[in-house]
Amino acid sequence: GKLYINEVYMFSVDKLYDILFTESQFMSDFLEQRRFSGVVYHPWRKEEAGNQTREIMYTISLSNPLAPKTATVTETQTLHRSSQVSECYIIDAEVITHDVPYHDYFYTLNRYMLTRVAKNKCRLRVSAELRFRKHPWGLVKGFIERNFWSGLDEYFRYLELELSKVPLLLSEHHAQS
Numbered sequence: 001g002k003l004y005i006n007e008v009y010m011f012s013v014d015k016l017y018d019i020l021f022t023e024s025q026f027m028s029d030f031l032e033q034r035r036f037s038g039v040v041y042h043p044w045r046k047e048e049a050g051n052q053t054r055e056i057m058y059t060i061s062l063s064n065p066l067a068p069k070t071a072t073v074t075e076t077q078t079l080h081r082s083s084q085v086s087e088c089y090i091i092d093a094e095v096i097t098h099d100v101p102y103h104d105y106f107y108t109l110n111r112y113m114l115t116r117v118a119k120n121k122c123r124l125r126v127s128a129e130l131r132f133r134k135h136p137w138g139l140v141k142g143f144i145e146r147n148f149w150s151g152l153d154e155y156f157r158y159l160e161l162e163l164s165k166v167p168l169l170l171s172e173h174h175a176q177s
């Protein structure tokens with residue numbers, strides 16, 4: 001896998017969880033700016049192993065000349081049972097992009113680790129993996145890999161940028177009240 005984000009933020013780990021994994025204002029603004037549409041959240045469900053899972057569906061806009069203009073996505077998030085409120089949250093997100101060329105060959109596995117550093121301080125680590133469901137031949141594999149990593153690079157660079165603005169918004173909010 002590739003480590004995309006490894007950052008410390010000056011707010012609580014619960015706040016970070018709310019921002020990223022509930023239907024927060026941050027997430028709806030972020031998804032809108034990224035031109036995600038038709039977002040449907042299914043509720044969290046308990047699994048036998050003690051983990052919780054949910055599905056999120058949406059449509060993304062693509063600018064890759066080799067791909068269609070839009071593609072539907074299914075994201076299955078698993079909140080790991082070792083997660084503990086105010087301490088740590090581990091979420092795996094399996095992302096399947098339908099409609100793109102070779103979509104049946106690969107999927108994405110993203111791992112989000114949110115940990116408490118202090119009362120109002122937390123760390124976020126995000127890593128991503130490209131996984132193959134079928135074995136493509138060399139040329140196709142290289143083609144998928146190039147397009148895959150460039151798309152992900154852009155997404156997580158933007159997520160990190162937007163997250164870095166959150167403490168600023170909070171302090172502005174305090175200044176007003």
Ligand code: YK8
Binds near residue numbers: 095097102148152
């Ligand atoms: C999630 C990985 C690959 C895919 C895309 C595929 C093009 C393939 C084209 C050819 C478009 C939000 C990505 C980036 C779409 C967006 C996906 C997101 C960012 C010609 C082979 C969606 C995280 C995520 C995971 C995988 C990303 C796709 O929360 O290049």
